[in-house]
Amino acid sequence: PPSDGAFAIQVDGAPSPFGSENHWLVRIGLQGQEVKAENRKDATLIFVIDTSGSMGRGNRIELVKRSLNLLVDQLGANDTVGIVEYGELARVVLEPTGADDKIDIAFAIDRLTPHGSTNAEAGLALGYKMAANELESGRITRVILLSDGVANVGRTGPESILRTIRKYVDQGVTLSTIGVGMDNFNDIMMEQLANNGDGNYSYVDTIQEARRVFVENLTGTLQVIAKDAKVQVDFNPDVVSRYRLLGYENRYVADQDFRNDAVDTGEVGANHTVTALYELKLKPGASGMIGTAYLRYQDVDEGFVVELGREFGFDDFTSEFADARPRFQLATIVAEYAEVLRESYWARDGSLESVMAHADRLLETLSSDVDVIEFVRLVKESYYLNAERP
DSSP: OOSSSSEEEEEEEEEOSSSOTTEEEEEEEEEEOOOOGGGSOOEEEEEEEEOSGGGGGGGHHHHHHHHHHHHHHHOOTTOEEEEEEESSSEEEEEEEEETTOHHHHHHHHHTOOOOSOOOHHHHHHHHHHHHHHTOOTTSEEEEEEEEOOOOOSSSOSHHHHHHHHHHHHHHTOEEEEEEEOSSSOOHHHHHHHHHHTTSEEEEESSHHHHHIIIIITHHHHHOEEEEEEEEEEEEOTTTEEEEEEOSOGGGOOOGGGTTOTTSOOEEEETTOEEEEEEEEEEOTTOOSEEEEEEEEEEETTTOOEEEEEEEEEGGGBOSSGGGSOHHHHHHHHHHHHHHHHTTOGGGTTOOHHHHHHHHHHHHHHSTTOHHHHHHHHHHHHHHHHHHTOO
16 A cells, blocks of 8 residues: 555566467556445445346346445444335435434345335435535535346436536535446446446445445445546567557547546555456567656545546566466456457457466365355366367
């Protein structure tokens, strides 16, 4: 974590175990300022709950109820909760109520039942209106949408819905979207709403994931430490012949807009980490500085713009992939897994078998990490399912 300010920038790298000769991977890691739960700002939270018929599928609404109860248990006496539900129409289930009134809140949550079609626009408009009436300087005011993201009544696209609530976003009401369930689920819709609503997006399909979002990461979910955060990496053309960013295709910012502070970009919460992986092809015999990672963001409380820079070179890299930091190796293996699954051009020579071999080796080092254990299980499941195909 940073000793001063909102962020620390870390850089490391190693030869790619999946690429050709002279192909290296670089990890740009941003660690946000740590804020303890007891130091979090007081919050007004307006839950907008999708109670349409699709939320009855796979017991989604019950997962929502359990998730909300987990979150409410973490709130302090000075926090406030309001609840809006929407199916074909939107209605207020609970007017803003002090979080210490847990009986009334629990009763309102328990009454949520799935029915009808899905008018996300109406639900968000009503939720934002309630939140705007509760705006108070020095407090977090957040709308939290829980839905499978499938809207079929009213304006159904994220841009159309955001036009309806844009004025509330400009007033300072932020948005968290929580995707719920599998199968009939609109991931793109939920992510775009969060991006444009100055907030964050999480995905929950089990009570364990709900505990991660609403208990372990609650402060980071609610308290923003940086607005309009942008990262740009400049590579030294004397050392790097080619490069590509893995993923983040929908977060692209034009090079010339990096210092254009009118461009709306992402918000980052307290305690959050942001990781970006680049694949590089280095020039034979190259040495010296490889590049500079820049971070630019707006201070949440004072509004001024901050820009940080971190140069990096071969001293930040290891010469063997197996000697790199375990978390760097994990990020690399996960990225290759994603590239193989989506049949990326860049992974045309890759295979699930190769990913599985590296994941098994890493598990020996990170044997107590439940996320790594789950990842290895998923890789093996994918491998065996693929092997069974005709």
